[in-house]
Amino acid sequence: xxxxxxxxxxxxxxxxxxxxxxxxxxxxxxxxxxxxxxxxxxxxxxxxxxxxxxxxxxxxxxxxxxxxxxxxxxxxxxxxxxxxxxxxxxxxxxxxxxxxxxxxxxxxxxxxxxxxxxxxxxxxxxxxxxxxxxxxxxxxxxxxxxxxxxxxxxxxxxxxxxxxxxxxxxxxxxxxxxxxxxxxxxxxxxxxxxxxxxxxxxxxxxxxxxxxxxxxxxxxxxxxxxxxxxxxxxxxxxxxxxxxxxxxxxxxxxxxxxxxxxxxxxxxxxxx
Numbered sequence: 001x002x003x004x005x006x007x008x009x010x011x012x013x014x015x016x017x018x019x020x021x022x023x024x025x026x027x028x029x030x031x032x033x034x035x036x037x038x039x040x041x042x043x044x045x046x047x048x049x050x051x052x053x054x055x056x057x058x059x060x061x062x063x064x065x066x067x068x069x070x071x072x073x074x075x076x077x078x079x080x081x082x083x084x085x086x087x088x089x090x091x092x093x094x095x096x097x098x099x100x101x102x103x104x105x106x107x108x109x110x111x112x113x114x115x116x117x118x119x120x121x122x123x124x125x126x127x128x129x130x131x132x133x134x135x136x137x138x139x140x141x142x143x144x145x146x147x148x149x150x151x152x153x154x155x156x157x158x159x160x161x162x163x164x165x166x167x168x169x170x171x172x173x174x175x176x177x178x179x180x181x182x183x184x185x186x187x188x189x190x191x192x193x194x195x196x197x198x199x200x201x202x203x204x205x206x207x208x209x210x211x212x213x214x215x216x217x218x219x220x221x222x223x224x225x226x227x228x229x230x231x232x233x234x235x236x237x238x239x240x241x242x243x244x245x246x247x248x249x250x251x252x253x254x255x256x257x258x259x260x261x262x263x264x265x266x267x268x269x270x271x272x
Contacts, residue, residue, distance in 0.1 A: 001152040002252045006031035006039045007212035007227040011244040014218050015054040017046045021066055025073050031246055032077035038150055040181050041084030042214035043160050044108060049185035050218035052134040059106050061092025067111055074113040080150045084183045085110045085159055090140060105140040110157055110183055112148055121148040125159040126168065145172050152253045153179045160184035163197040169205055178256040179208040186213050187221040194226060203234035206260045208251045215242050232259040
C-alpha cells in the first residue's frame with residue numbers, strides 16, 4: 001500500500017500563534033485536496049523557533065491549545081498529521097495525566113495524530129540546539145524515541161538538530177522504522193548541512209526521509225526552506241526553494257523492504 005506524503009513548508013510569523021495555526025490549517029486542507037494521506041508541519045511553527053521570548057507565554061499542555069486545534073485539523077481533513085512542534089508546558093501536561101520527562105519546565109514537542117484525531121505519538125526533541133540559540137537554556141530535552149504505524153508505514157519522528165546525531169535514527173531503524181519524518185526550523189546559511197545530513201540519514205538507513213522546514217525571517221535568523229523527500233537510496237523525490245509551498249511524493253513500505261533486501265547493508269552491521 002502506498003502513502004501520499006506532504007510536507008507543509010509554512011511561512012512562519014514570529015510569535016503569531018493564531019495566524020500560524022490558520023496557515024497550517026490552510027496548508028493541510030490544500031494537501032488533503034491533493035490526495036495527501038500524511039502531512040508534516042515544521043518545527044515550532046506556532047511561535048517560530050527563534051522567538052525565544054515567546055516560549056513561556058505561548059506554552060500549553062498536551063490537553064490544551066494549540067493541540068486541540070491541531071487535532072481538529074487532522075480530523076477535518078481525514079489525514080494523519082505529524083503536527084510540527086509546539087512549546088509544551090510540562091507541568092500542565094503532567095497535571096492532565098501525561099507522562100513527561102520533568103514535573104515542570106518546557107519542551108519542544110511533536111504531537112502525532114491519526115485520521116480520527118487519536119494522539120498516536122508524542123516526541124520531545126532530544127538534542128537541544130545550543131549554538132547561537134537559547135533552546136538549551138529554556139527547554140527540557142526528551143528522553144525517548146517516537147515511532148508509530150500508519151497505512152503500512154512504520155514511522156519515526158525526530159526534530160531538526162537531531163539530524164546531526166545518527167545514532168538516534170539507527171535505534172529507530174532497529175525498531176523497524178522505514179520512514180523518518182523530521183519537522184525542522186533550519187536557518188541560513190547552513191543549507192548544505194541541511195541537504196547533506198537529511199540525505200545521509202536516508203542513505204545509511206535505507207529509509208524514506210521527509211525533512212519539513214519552514215520559511216520566514218526573525219530578528220537574528222531566517223529559515224532556509226528547501227523541504228525535501230528522499231527515497232531509500234537517497235534520491236530526491238520532491239523538494240522546494242524558500243517560499244511557502246507543499247512538497248509531495250508517494251512513499252511505499254514495500255520499496256524499503258526491497259531496497260534493504262537487494263542491498264543488505266543494515267544486516268552487515270557489527271555494532272548496534
